[in-house]
Amino acid sequence: MWANCFLPGLALCLEATAVMIDKEGLPDTGLDTSNWTTGELPPISDMIDINDMQFAAKNTLSGKNYAYYRTAALDEVTYQANLFIWEKIRLNGFSFVDVSDINLNTSILGYNFSAPFFIAPAAKAGKASAGAETNLAKAAGAAGILYVPSISSSENTSTIGAAAVDGQVMFHQEYIWSNKTKLQDELDEIEAAGFKAIFLTVDNTGVNGIRDRSMRFTSGSNSDHSATFTIEALNQLRNMTSLPIVPKGVKTAHDVKLCADLGFPAVYISNHGGRVVDMAPTAVEVLLDVHKQYPEVFDQIEIYADGGVRRATHVLTLLALGARAVGLGRPFMFANVYGEEGVTKAIDILTLELTTTMALMGQPDIAGYRGNTTFINTRQVELEYFGAPLDVDPSSSPTSIPSVSSGNATSRQ
Numbered sequence: 001m002w003a004n005c006f007l008p009g010l011a012l013c014l015e016a017t018a019v020m021i022d023k024e025g026l027p028d029t030g031l032d033t034s035n036w037t038t039g040e041l042p043p044i045s046d047m048i049d050i051n052d053m054q055f056a057a058k059n060t061l062s063g064k065n066y067a068y069y070r071t072a073a074l075d076e077v078t079y080q081a082n083l084f085i086w087e088k089i090r091l092n093g094f095s096f097v098d099v100s101d102i103n104l105n106t107s108i109l110g111y112n113f114s115a116p117f118f119i120a121p122a123a124k125a126g127k128a129s130a131g132a133e134t135n136l137a138k139a140a141g142a143a144g145i146l147y148v149p150s151i152s153s154s155e156n157t158s159t160i161g162a163a164a165v166d167g168q169v170m171f172h173q174e175y176i177w178s179n180k181t182k183l184q185d186e187l188d189e190i191e192a193a194g195f196k197a198i199f200l201t202v203d204n205t206g207v208n209g210i211r212d213r214s215m216r217f218t219s220g221s222n223s224d225h226s227a228t229f230t231i232e233a234l235n236q237l238r239n240m241t242s243l244p245i246v247p248k249g250v251k252t253a254h255d256v257k258l259c260a261d262l263g264f265p266a267v268y269i270s271n272h273g274g275r276v277v278d279m280a281p282t283a284v285e286v287l288l289d290v291h292k293q294y295p296e297v298f299d300q301i302e303i304y305a306d307g308g309v310r311r312a313t314h315v316l317t318l319l320a321l322g323a324r325a326v327g328l329g330r331p332f333m334f335a336n337v338y339g340e341e342g343v344t345k346a347i348d349i350l351t352l353e354l355t356t357t358m359a360l361m362g363q364p365d366i367a368g369y370r371g372n373t374t375f376i377n378t379r380q381v382e383l384e385y386f387g388a389p390l391d392v393d394p395s396s397s398p399t400s401i402p403s404v405s406s407g408n409a410t411s412r413q
């Protein structure tokens, strides 16, 4: 952006004004954008946290492409709630623990990954980079984390599958199209391309959400999603592939329990990043409701969750509430403006935050957080959401406190 052109008609002005990015109310961590040029990729060395990636994408992408990734449904109440629910949660950290050996290894559906977070399915990675989904697959493969490409990707299923490094496990997302031939063909392609499981998105019942931000650039498109997706239809679909199916986009404790009772190996709590039902609850609230109404579900199936996850502290919160793994959608799409390098950097940022936070909280093993509510205080959310705190273990002690005489403690003379 040029300014201070003193002579009217002068083509070249000598002074550039600082780029000011509207940070949309996201936490201010001191990012200095004054040396950025609008429309150009900022130095990747400026990227210190995950939100920085969003600002870099906003600075670089066209308004239309940024809106495509950023948009959410109606008034974006759920989009905002996803991002800011974390402010109501407190983490309990403990001292006097050996944290020299940090372990992030996590199994998801029985496959081993190097971290408990994964790249959630998000359509059209090609709007950020010519390398599109291949960038995401390669970065995930190199880091050993899970990537789940969208069926609405820029690249086709076999191209993304072929980008896998040796031994890399990926799952694939699928929508419930009203056209059953298309659905069957895609399920077959996914299986043939080597993907190991299907995340079946069940929250776009017949239509997409109404998303003002993107509708200012393009008219809404016909979704082609089935509007008659009943339990009978779900059971028929289970016979269309031999891959395990994980329903994604489950938004209530009721439907979490239903999926568990229907015998799915896992369920994925998600409000689609606030892009479907506005005013739907966050994953934190749904997980608390599962604790309240159907606590047995945590022993029945694996639970994955997403929505507004931008920090390791958010990942640990969802794990402590019982999630096995946690997805991030927009952050990796934004990071992809830097191509594979950007996606790798986003993975590194989150990994460093995780290892650091785990050491500081006194639990070096990621498995020690899972389902362990002693590490979190969610009372404020419970009060607001249920009107009273839940009747769960009110203590904040991960282990019993050793008596003073135990261990090497010596009494003072």
Ligand SMILES: Cc1cc2nc3c(=O)[nH]c(=O)nc-3n(C[C@H](O)[C@H](O)[C@H](O)COP(=O)(O)O)c2cc1C
Binding pocket: 068, 069, 070, 082, 120, 121, 122, 123, 150, 151, 152, 173, 201, 248, 270, 271, 272, 273, 274, 275, 306, 307, 308, 309, 327, 328, 329, 330, 331, 333
């Ligand atoms: C640009 C974009 C495209 C998406 N496309 C899909 C999709 O094709 N299938 C799907 O199941 N979810 C899709 N999602 C939802 C994500 O899988 C995920 O639930 C959501 O992004 C998580 O919220 P977050 O962006 O705050 O991390 C999309 C999300 C975004 C932002």
